[in-house]
Amino acid sequence: MKRTIVLRRALLTGATLSALLLATAACTDDDMAGMDHGGRSPNATASESAHASAGAVNDADVMFAQMMIPHHRQAVEMADLAPTRANDAELKDLAAKIKAAQDPEISTMTGWLTGWGKPTAAPEGHAMPGMGTPMPGMSAAETGIPGMAGMASEEQMNKLKADMGSEFDKLFAQMMIAHHKGAIDMAKTEQTDGSNAEAKALAATIEADQAAEVQTLQRILDRL
Incomplete structure (x- = not known):
């Protein structure tokens, strides 16, 4: 009986850890969505566009x-x-x-x-x-x-x-x-x-x- 309880707790702990890892990955993906392919934020892109205009x-x-x-x-x-x-x-x-x-x-x-x-x-x-x-x-x-x-x-x-x-x-x-x-x-x-x-x-x-x-x-x- 005790062995079954311990096993269940282990499984629950593993499931919780997996959920946390998935949530972290989702946040990372959301953060990356706000970046362009060069790893720059929207603010950096706007700044570069302004510089490009000045250099037209x-x-x-x-x-x-x-x-x-x-x-x-x-x-x-x-x-x-x-x-x-x-x-x-x-x-x-x-x-x-x-x-x-x-x-x-x-x-x-x-x-x-x-x-x-x-x-x-x-x-x-x-x-x-x-x-x-x-x-x-x-x-x-x-x-x-x-x-x-x-x-x-x-x-x-x-x-x-x-x-x-x-x-x-x-x-x-x-x-x-x-x-x-x-x-x-x-x-x-x-x-x-x-x-x-x-x-x-x-x-x-x-x-x-x-x-x-x-x-x-x-x-x-x-x-x-």
């Missing part, structure tokens, strides 16, 4: 990066001439700042285009909507990049490379003012038409920084 890219973003890269490269090329050809100390200092700012921005925009799966060069014949006109006295064709506002022609670059001292200083200031104004036009267009948050933020920085540099360049030019 449209044609204006792509064109901005594709056009600003060669634009920056020419500014850096001009700035590289200043240490050995310029006479004005303030102009030399500003040229160094231009190079220090625009070199990293070239790398940033190149990285964006690669990440977006887009070519780093704009298709031939494309121009950024809303851009201004090329440098005074120069046709769009002379820039080598139609519609690229402020870009210096090969002839102008050759003259800058040949000048020294105060002549270099004057031409550099004139060319960089026009160059910066072209970049400002492009940056304004990106802020209006672009979609990518990072690209628009960079465009705002370019507009503000280069507008300040235009004022400095004009002050230098006025006293040369």
